[in-house]
Amino acid sequence: MREIVLEARAVTRTYGTGTGATHALRGVDVEIEQGRFTAIIGASGCGKSTLLQALGGLDAPTSGKVLLEGQDLYALPDAALARLRRTRLGFVFQAFHLLPEYTVRDNILLPLLLDKREPDEEYLALLTRQLGLTALLQRQPTQLSGGQQQRAAIARALITRPAVVLADEPTGNLDHQNSVEVFRLLREAAAQQHQTVVYVTHDQGLAAQADRVLRMQDGRIEEA
Numbered sequence: 001m002r003e004i005v006l007e008a009r010a011v012t013r014t015y016g017t018g019t020g021a022t023h024a025l026r027g028v029d030v031e032i033e034q035g036r037f038t039a040i041i042g043a044s045g046c047g048k049s050t051l052l053q054a055l056g057g058l059d060a061p062t063s064g065k066v067l068l069e070g071q072d073l074y075a076l077p078d079a080a081l082a083r084l085r086r087t088r089l090g091f092v093f094q095a096f097h098l099l100p101e102y103t104v105r106d107n108i109l110l111p112l113l114l115d116k117r118e119p120d121e122e123y124l125a126l127l128t129r130q131l132g133l134t135a136l137l138q139r140q141p142t143q144l145s146g147g148q149q150q151r152a153a154i155a156r157a158l159i160t161r162p163a164v165v166l167a168d169e170p171t172g173n174l175d176h177q178n179s180v181e182v183f184r185l186l187r188e189a190a191a192q193q194h195q196t197v198v199y200v201t202h203d204q205g206l207a208a209q210a211d212r213v214l215r216m217q218d219g220r221i222e223e224a
Helices: 048-055 078-088 104-114 121-130 146-158 176-192
Strands: 004-015 022-033 037-041 063-068 089-092 164-168 197-201 212-217 220-223
Touching (some): 004 048, 022 048, 022 220, 048 164, 048 197, 078 089, 078 104, 089 146, 104 146, 121 146, 146 164, 146 176
Parallel strands (some): 037 197, 037 212, 089 164, 164 197
Antiparallel strands (some): 004 022, 004 063, 212 220
């Protein structure tokens, strides 16, 4: 059996109170196994992005626990949680969040720079080769296409060798061809690095390529 690296235990998330309350998560239990590519799929508003944010230490549950490598995320002080996010979690979003004044190389290395860690140049070369970025490292993000920018964002998420990469609709701003290509590159890079990935999408075709598919509806996981 694979090791459980990330899990939610009876996680709820409610916004607002009384009759105006929105129950985004309704007692979610999920275990994410090390080294697997897990897709979370469901209609808009089903709670999949809210779950991803809770799993990533970005939005505290109303009740329940989130454990990363056995550590209760929301029991940590803010500074410790922020450091854990930098060092043990990688994030890829629809928006690329690349800093325009930095080169592609510096954008990829940003999590290490913030944590005052020296980059592993061999690993950087491997990642950028896998993601087709080797010739683009000295460019500015504005000189890249949308697909290339998202590949740089994926490299940034992988550069710290995190316990888990959390990807929230990362191809949502790309056309179909680029969506398929970016997903393929993330899938292949993750497999080669034995990287754990949780990938939120509404695209059933992409989700079908994952090792495991979790289907969400009305704040619950309906099928796993």
